[in-house]
Amino acid sequence: MKELKIIPVHIGIIMDGNGRWAEKRNLPRIAGHQEGIEAVRRTVQSAVKYNIKYLTLYSFSTENWKRPKEEIEFLFSLMEKNLIKEGENLHKNNIRVRFSGRRWELPSKLIEAMEYVENLTKNNTGLNLIFAINYGGRAEIIDGIKEIIKSGYRSEEINEELMSKFLYLPDVPEPDLIIRTSGEKRISNFLLWQSAYSEFYFTPVLWPDFDEKEFLKALFDYQKRKRKFGGVIYKK
C-alpha cells in the first residue's frame, strides 16, 4: 500500500458531468444532480478521513443562470433541502460550513438554509466545507475592487496582498489542488485569483460516480507534483 505523505490543505472541486451521467441512462438531467448529492456526501466523508482542512465545491456558477429555469429551480431546492437535512450531521462531525459567491441574488429560502447551517456550524474546528454558490472568479474580483474603492484606498496602496484581503473568504488559503471531473479541462471561472499556483487534476469520471477511490487517486497524483511557485527547486 502506497503511503500518503503530502496532503493538500485546500482542495477545490469542479463537479462536472451530472447531466451526461443522466443522459447515459436516459434519465432527465435533474436525476444527475440528485445523484451528484451522493457524490458530495462521499467526498465530504473522504475529505474528513484524509484530514483535508478546506474543501471548496463549485455548486453553481454565475454563468449557470443560462440554464433552463426548471433546472435552476431544481438545483436550488436540492441545495436548500440537503443543507437543512444534513445540517445536524455536519455539525456533529465538527465541520464548519461556509459559502462563497453572490449570495444576495439567490432565492430567500435558499439564503435562509445557508444561514442556518453557517450559524449552526460556525464554531466548529474540523473541515471547512465551502459551497461556491452563484460564484464566479471574475465577479469575486470585481466585487473586491468595488469594496476597495468604497474603503477609500489610493492606487499606490493597491497590491496583491490587499486584493487578497478583499476576496469573499480572505482567511481561506489558496487551493493546493483543483480537481475537475467529467474529462473537461477548463477552469470555468472557478477561484481565478486563488488558483494562480494550484495543481490541477482532471479525471474522466462523471461527478455522480466520483468516490473515495477517485479522491485517493487525486491525492496520490498530487503528492508526486513538484511545486515551485515560479521559483526553482535546488538540490541539496
Ligand code: FPP
Ligand atoms: C455540473 O454538471 C453540476 C452542477 C452544475 C451542479 C452541481 C451541484 C450539486 C451536486 C449540488 C451541491 C450541493 C449543495 C448542498 C450545495 P452538469 O450539469 O454541468 O453536467 P454536464 O456537463 O454533463 O451537462
